[in-house]
Amino acid sequence: MRKNIVAGNWKMNKNLQEGVEFAKELDKALTGKSPKCDVVIGTPFIHLATVTSVVDAKRVGVSAQNCADKVSGAYTGEVSAAMVASTGAGYVILGHSERRTYYGETSAKLKEKVKLALENNLKPIFCIGETKDEREGNTHFEVVKSQIVEALFDLSADDFSKIILAYEPVWAIGTGLTATSAQAQEMHAHIRKILADKYGKEVADNTTILYGGSCNKNNAKELFACPDIDGGLIGGASLKVEDFMPIIEAF
Ligand code: 13P
Numbered sequence: 001m002r003k004n005i006v007a008g009n010w011k012m013n014k015n016l017q018e019g020v021e022f023a024k025e026l027d028k029a030l031t032g033k034s035p036k037c038d039v040v041i042g043t044p045f046i047h048l049a050t051v052t053s054v055v056d057a058k059r060v061g062v063s064a065q066n067c068a069d070k071v072s073g074a075y076t077g078e079v080s081a082a083m084v085a086s087t088g089a090g091y092v093i094l095g096h097s098e099r100r101t102y103y104g105e106t107s108a109k110l111k112e113k114v115k116l117a118l119e120n121n122l123k124p125i126f127c128i129g130e131t132k133d134e135r136e137g138n139t140h141f142e143v144v145k146s147q148i149v150e151a152l153f154d155l156s157a158d159d160f161s162k163i164i165l166a167y168e169p170v171w172a173i174g175t176g177l178t179a180t181s182a183q184a185q186e187m188h189a190h191i192r193k194i195l196a197d198k199y200g201k202e203v204a205d206n207t208t209i210l211y212g213g214s215c216n217k218n219n220a221k222e223l224f225a226c227p228d229i230d231g232g233l234i235g236g237a238s239l240k241v242e243d244f245m246p247i248i249e250a251f
Contacts, residue, residue, distance in 0.1 A: 002208045004037035004224070005164060005231040006248045007125060008238025009065060009093060009212075012044065019047040020054055025241045027055040036251035037231050041238070042093050042125075045079050052088035063091030063125060066099060069112035081116040092117045093233075095127045095151065097170045107150035114151060118159050125164045125233065126152065127212070128191075132171035140169075141190050148194060157199045165191060165209045166233040172213025174235060181222045181229075184211045188228035217246035224250050 014022065023041065030039060040061035043051050052062045068078035084092055094113050099105045110126075117124045128147040130140035144167070152163060167187050172179050179187075188209050196204035211223050212233030223229050231251075237243040 002206050002230055004251055005040060005208055005210060006035075006037050006244075006251075007040035007042060007061075007063060007091070007093075007166075007210065007231070007233050008244055009042040009096070009233055009235050010044065010239060011065070011098070011235060013239055014044070014047070016047055016050065019043055020050050022239075022241060023047075023051045023055050023060065026244065027060050029241055029245050030059045030248075031056075035248050037248060039248055040091055040125075042091070042233075045084070048084065048087035048089045057088070057090070061091055062087075062089040063093055064089055064122075065093045065096065067092050067094070067113055067117060067122070069109045069116070071116065081113070081120040081122055084117075085120040085122055090121075090123060091125055091164075092122045093125045093127065093166075095147070097127060097129055097168060097173060101170075107147065110151040111154065114155070114163070118155075118162055123162055123164060125166050125210070127166045127168050127233070129168040129170050129173075129213070135169065135171060140187070144187065144191065145194055148191065153198055157203050160195075160199055161203055161206060163207065165207060166212050167191060167209060168212035168233060170213075174214070176214050178214040178216075178219050178223075179211070181219075181226050184223055185226035185228055188226065192228055215247065217243060217250070220247045220250035 042063040064084040067081040095110045130143045134143045208230040210231045210233045215232040216237040
């Protein structure tokens, strides 16, 4: 059966010392507990190697927030999937709407990134989600489907089964406007149906689909209680252990 996951995405927050302090504090808070979900923190690149060395990998997984669409070479400023893997990180967030919007990431580029992540044994946390205009124009189901089809549907069923999806409606990110649990569940069920049509029911049922967008300790319980919501990708509320732990414990 699929895994429940609560993953933090720090975005461009925390210097190295702050990040390491958070990681140690979270690891300690989880010690002796048996959360009903895997816990992952998505840190900036520069934190990865140190953070993986201060947490117990069985308690806290570590994720990058991006990787390059090229293997290696003259790509100044880029960080490859192999480099991310060499830090001990096990995951990489790909296709976040902030990267699609501010850094021009297209489905074609994301397809390369996913391929390289998988070749380096990183689990992609692949983000999809519609804008406010797309939802108001009633194209949200279509938009999310295209994002999945364009970047992921060349994968074999075996490779696809390593993907974690994160539905993050752009209008809910950092706005305090959470999708209602009914809106989120409706989209998650739609996504699972798309996966079942392509890869079969078993792969679809085994795929973890996270919700992201103003998820916090007050709404996590209701969201995670929905049958097709398997956890959260958490931005703002992942920056303090006292905010993040109750989300983990919402399961
Ligand atoms: P917020 O939780 O701050 O809305 O961010 C969600 C997000 O973008 C996680 O990737």
